[in-house]
Amino acid sequence: MCVENERGEGQEQSRVDDVDWIRQPLLFRVKTRKVAVITGGASGIGEATAKEFIRNGAKVIIADVQDDLGHAVAAELGPDAAYTRCDVTDEAQIAATVDLAVARHGHLDILYNNAGITSSSVGPLASLDLADFDRVMAVNARAVLAGIKHAARVMAPRRAGSILCTASVAGLIGSEVPHAYSVSKAAAIGVVRSAAGELARHGVRLNAISPHGIATPLAMRGFGDVLAWADAERLKRVIEEDMNELEGAKLEAEDIARAAVYLASDEAKYITGHNLVVDGGFTVGKRLNGQEQSRVDDVDWIRQQFLLCVKTRKVAVITGGASGIGEATAKEFIRNGAKVIIADVQDDLGHTVAAELGPGSAYTRCDVTDEAQIAATVDLAVARHGHLDILYNNAGITSSSVGPLASLDLADFDRQQGGEMPHAYNVSKAAVISVVRSAAGELARHGVRLNAISPHGIATPLAMRGFGDVLAWADAERVRRLIEEDINELEGATLEAEDIAKAAVYLASDEAKYVTGHNLVVDGGGRSRGVRPMFSSGLADRLFSSSASSSKRLEGKVAVITGAVGGIGKATAKEFVRNGAKVIIADIQDDLGRAMAAELGADAASYTHCDVTVEADVAAAVDLAVARHGRLDVVYSNAGIPGAAAPPTLAALDLDDYDRVMAVNARSMVACLKHAARVMSPRRAGCILCTASSTAVIGDLAAPAYCVSKAAVVGMVRAVARRLARDGVRVNAISPHIIPTALATRVISETFPAASAEEVRRMVTREMQELEGASLEVEDVARAAVFLASDEAKFVTGHNLVVDGGFTVGKDLLRNPPSFA
Known part of the structure; x- marks a missing residue:
């Protein structure tokens, strides 16, 4: 063949024999x-x-x-x-x-x-x-x-x-x-x-x-x-x-x-x-310092336009809101108490949806390729309701250019701008994620959160047209079956527009008040067990209250939580019980554990001693849940330790400390994954959560051993998610940023021994944070865990939900920026 002749047959072998090969250009x-x-x-x-x-x-x-x-x-x-x-x-x-x-x-x-x-x-x-x-x-x-x-x-x-x-x-x-x-x-x-x-x-x-x-x-x-x-x-x-x-x-x-x-x-x-x-x-890597905040302390232009008002109903604009994901989200927002402006170019559909949703919604024509129309839609929301709290950029089109690259229609690519899916569509969606990452840091400094949602295939009208173009040989029923079954990894689950709508409600709510710059990927899914209505208490409760919704989103579920006696684990146990779950508290702090179980109530919680570095203890905690309640729906592998303070150089790294940290933070999570899957896979249902960290996303935030251990956690989630998906089991990670718990305060004090208690508090609550007007609390992580454990997230798996206020999305160009820059 001509290619073989051009490359030179036997060329590779000649390198072994010819000691001078590397000198050749x-x-x-x-x-x-x-x-x-x-x-x-x-x-x-x-x-x-x-x-x-x-x-x-x-x-x-x-x-x-x-x-x-x-x-x-x-x-x-x-x-x-x-x-x-x-x-x-x-x-x-x-x-x-x-x-x-x-x-x-x-x-x-x-x-x-x-x-x-x-x-x-x-x-x-x-x-x-x-x-x-x-x-x-x-x-x-x-x-x-x-x-x-x-x-x-x-x-x-x-x-x-x-x-x-x-x-x-x-x-x-x-x-x-x-x-x-x-x-x-x-x-x-x-x-x-x-x-x-x-x-x-x-x-x-x-x-x-x-x-x-x-x-x-x-x-x-x-x-x-x-x-x-x-x-x-x-x-x-x-x-x-x-x-x-x-x-x-x-x-x-x-x-x-x-x-x-x-x-x-x-x-x-x-x-x-x-x-x-x-x-x-x-x-x-990214250094921890407070210099980013000083640059924008005198600027409040965005906050004036994006007021977080807790006494009035939230106002949302949804582009592409007349059908598909947009329509489902409009309905979910209305159901949860919001006022919605539906912005679309499908006038008949838009008016029909608005009429169906009642006086809390209105339709306006908006061609999103025209900036003036987008501006007018935003201004309409403010003029009609006095403020705008949520903008959901949902409008999109598929590509009609589905052939090989050589036949790509660049005019079609221009319309998109802005696997087997058309290249123009893929590139346009990659650009969307980049917009989120690029802009989230700036907006965070003004108290505005910016996130993306990346769904897998849903049989919306848009998707049916898009896949129909790619699979011209298939009739409508075959296209629908392909979207809902053939490209789905997880047995027994079908992704629906309502699932994306519920993800949007979570990200728009105050429960996600510290999630920004994030891409929530909804592409896997657990075995559907009858998804319940969203929230009976309405968006006013979800978006305006610092407490969780009173709806029982985990009703009937049984959970094991490791490291549950303090910090994130304790907050999650309380939130799970409040949402209807029965909880096994697994820890090594026996007195605190028993007291906590008594506080939560004998019917709702029980305590068991569990050293997560001992596999038999992990297995026993899992078996206890099944023996006591007949099933296990959620395992939250949360136990962790910080390890020693960061050494001055890697040459001084204490490998014994590294081994301890890895044993608790990484190896134990493998044990939890193993034994949770052991009882969940035969039932073809279940959810496994793992606490990772923002240090797993970007380096130089903590001691090397801790960073490596948390990166290993995220790697594990990604490594096992697809296999478990085939058994109907979902697995996700949560990566919180630093929270002012007693543990975190102690670690920072050890890292900066010369700092006063007030300086340490300021470092944790201010200088290590990006998001203006919000402080990360253990309850925020607990609510993220509730969302991921619930049927609302039934199609989210293999995902790392980063709860960091936008900290990991940006980095200053200069190591030591001048104060006047």
């Missing part, structure tokens, strides 16, 4: 020299990559709009380089560039989608320029997809090729980078993840590279807009030093170029769908 280890197109190739990372590719034996087409620079670079690189003008926002020019490479050299092996721009919209969200957003997305996201499309067009028939895309750490973690840029780069990563599977089946690899800040001309302009107070020299130092985590190293364009050479070469022949992060460890 990476791109020159084949009989035919590789041909590459690099967009944005006239400067910065693109120029460095062009030079590195030439050095390694490739032929390069430099594609850019900087004609003078492009011609100069091509002349400098010699006869193996050529320049062509290419505006990547114009698909025809991208296609022409790809065709030029094939016409000139006979084939195309590498396309590097590197062209990009920064955003000039650097203020608060309220001043975001959507025209600027569109420009950034056109270059940084849409053009990436266009490049992939046309590269695939010529690579797929040859069943060989490598496509690279420049993303950014801004697409991975929130920061002070303009929102448009962050979203565009997350979308680029979404493109890679969406398209890599298809291309892999044609022998074409697709990867992203996410660099940290480099002092390229583009970066200097972008950071200059963000840091208007800094001169050029200060900007350069900010990028190269202040933002750098890795001691003794400086990121340069050549480092990214070498990463590109590796990914483009046959050395990386089995790497695809990957995002190679080149950031010196920047995205793995």
